Amino acid sequence: MTRPIVWTVAGSDSGGGAGIQADLHAMHNLGVHGCSVVSALTAQNSVAVTAAEATSAAMFEAQLQALAADMPARVIKTGMLASEEQIKILLNYINDVWLVVDPVAVSTSGYRLADNAVLQAIHKHLLPRAQLVTPNINELQLLTGVSVDNEEQAITAARQLLQTGVQAVVVKGGHLNTDLPQVTDLLVSADRVVRFQQPRIANAHGHGTGCTLASVLASALALNYPLEDALVMANAYVAAGLHDAEAVGQGTGPVRHHLWPVAAPHFAAYPWSLNEKSSLPDQPFALMPPEQMGLYAVVDSVDWIQQLLEQGVRTLQLRIKTPLSAQKLEQQIAQTVALGRQYQARIFINDYWQLALKYQAYGVHLGQEDLADADLPAIQQAGLRLGISTHGYFEILRAKALRPSYIALGHVFPTTTKQMPSQPQGLGRLADYAALLGDYTTVAIGGIDLLRVKPVLATGVDGVAVVRAITEAADITQAVEELTDAFG
Ligand SMILES: Cc1ncc(COP(=O)(O)OP(=O)(O)O)c(N)n1
Ligand SMILES: Cc1ncsc1CCOP(=O)(O)O
Numbered sequence: 001m002t003r004p005i006v007w008t009v010a011g012s013d014s015g016g017g018a019g020i021q022a023d024l025h026a027m028h029n030l031g032v033h034g035c036s037v038v039s040a041l042t043a044q045n046s047v048a049v050t051a052a053e054a055t056s057a058a059m060f061e062a063q064l065q066a067l068a069a070d071m072p073a074r075v076i077k078t079g080m081l082a083s084e085e086q087i088k089i090l091l092n093y094i095n096d097v098w099l100v101v102d103p104v105a106v107s108t109s110g111y112r113l114a115d116n117a118v119l120q121a122i123h124k125h126l127l128p129r130a131q132l133v134t135p136n137i138n139e140l141q142l143l144t145g146v147s148v149d150n151e152e153q154a155i156t157a158a159r160q161l162l163q164t165g166v167q168a169v170v171v172k173g174g175h176l177n178t179d180l181p182q183v184t185d186l187l188v189s190a191d192r193v194v195r196f197q198q199p200r201i202a203n204a205h206g207h208g209t210g211c212t213l214a215s216v217l218a219s220a221l222a223l224n225y226p227l228e229d230a231l232v233m234a235n236a237y238v239a240a241g242l243h244d245a246e247a248v249g250q251g252t253g254p255v256r257h258h259l260w261p262v263a264a265p266h267f268a269a270y271p272w273s274l275n276e277k278s279s280l281p282d283q284p285f286a287l288m289p290p291e292q293m294g295l296y297a298v299v300d301s302v303d304w305i306q307q308l309l310e311q312g313v314r315t316l317q318l319r320i321k322t323p324l325s326a327q328k329l330e331q332q333i334a335q336t337v338a339l340g341r342q343y344q345a346r347i348f349i350n351d352y353w354q355l356a357l358k359y360q361a362y363g364v365h366l367g368q369e370d371l372a373d374a375d376l377p378a379i380q381q382a383g384l385r386l387g388i389s390t391h392g393y394f395e396i397l398r399a400k401a402l403r404p405s406y407i408a409l410g411h412v413f414p415t416t417t418k419q420m421p422s423q424p425q426g427l428g429r430l431a432d433y434a435a436l437l438g439d440y441t442t443v444a445i446g447g448i449d450l451l452r453v454k455p456v457l458a459t460g461v462d463g464v465a466v467v468r469a470i471t472e473a474a475d476i477t478q479a480v481e482e483l484t485d486a487f488g
């Protein structure tokens with residue numbers, strides 16, 4: 001696969017910590033090809049910006065022309081911009097690309113990098129064309145004129161920015177509530193507000209974090225990660241870089257840059273929506289040790305359950321998606337639970353958590369949408385296991401915060417069993433997710449057949465969930481035997 005191209009349109013930092021230099025480090029480490037359009041030269045070191053000079057309009061446009069002719073961008077990320085004229089020129093090159101605007105206003109050392117006219121031009125011309133804008137609190141105030149001292153005001157100001165047409169705002173909360181041990185970034189779009197709360201990393205160094213965050217976001221979007229996942233990745237990347245940041249000169253040292261994926265402990269953000277937190281159980285769900293996962297058969301009737309139990313499958317799920325009368329549905333679930341007891345099998349009930357509770361099933365499997373409605377504390381207190389579906393970093397972190405018995409990762413390959421709103425993850429991302437989850441019990445699902453079992457297990461997941469590999473097999477007995485043997 002050719003690497004997607006991302007342009008950074010930003011200022012050069014002679015100290016190498018921020019601006020174009022930080023952007024290209026981050027883009028390289030995320031695996032995209034970074035191109036640069038230099039809007040200004042700054043003379044700076046770790047202590048101060050001593051001079052700045054705008055790139056001429058002609059030279060600014062020449063860079064854009066050269067790139068447009070041969071290396072078109074999938075995503076353009078803007079940082080420091082020197083004039084309204086530059087912004088108007090840039091507008092001609094924002095066609096069929098995504099735009100991430102980092103409205104750089106003031107350097108870490110306090111030097112004003114964009115005057116009000118530039119910020120107004122960003123507001124007027126760039127934001128209506130942008131998918132995402134990433135202000136810190138100061139920049140949010142400068143862009144909106146709203147005074148921001150708390151989260152509510154930040155949300156109000158971010159919603160005001162949405163009126164320009166920008167699709168989403170990431171408010172970087174590092175400068176808000178500085179007495180708290182956590183930092184909360186806000187992802188604000190027309191239909192929701194998500195908080196990304198993570199521990200504050202106390203390090204005096206970390207010049208270039210804003211540029212780096214926006215560049216990781218732009219790169220991850222270019223790699224087709226959804227925005228929520230891109231933000232998880234950007235937070236993790238910056239957390240790793242801040243954790244290891246150290247002095248290079250006499251002043252504020254630069255954020256460090258590490259190859260992707262960064263280590264699991266840096267994925268510390270817990271993303272949650274407004275008003276969502278009250279229903280978290282205060283204890284983990286009953287354990288399901290990784291070695292018990294193995295082959296996980298997902299089927300839609302008690303007859304299938306019985307047949308597969310007789311063949312020795314011991315991890316199963318009853319996933320009924322066709323409309324049944326309430327009585328038939330309850331019968332299917334009651335009989336399934338009874339069979340599970342008889343065979344000492346691990347049988348999960350998909351969706352119908354109330355009936356699973358009523359009949360004391362071994363476990364329940366829930367999707368992300370189901371989580372909002374389910375009585376999770378009741379499921380946990382009754383000792384039922386809980387499995388949760390996930391489709392990327394954002395959902396993985398949300399699921400992990402609930403401490404379920406296992407986390408399902410999917411869909412790995414294209415599947416015809418279910419219409420999926422997300423893209424197939426592929427083996428590379430599956431391996432990243434498995435590494436992030438470490439000892440946590442995991443299972444992969446989606447498009448897995450006999451030939452794919454071994455490569456899937458090689459990513460580090462503990463089990464493989466299948467529908468068609470069993471239900472559509474020409475010889476079911478043989479399919480189950482071969483799938484089971486593939487774990488040997
Ligand atoms: C093991 C396993 N993983 C994922 C799913 C999908 O569950 P969900 O997101 O609830 O979607 P539906 O199955 O209800 O369509 C699963 N069932 N099992
Ligand atoms: C229910 C579900 N959730 C994610 S993929 C999937 C279907 C998996 O079915 P198959 O194994 O036939 O691809």
Ligand SMILES: [Mg+2]
Pocket residue numbers: 350351365366367370
């Ligand atoms: Mg479900």
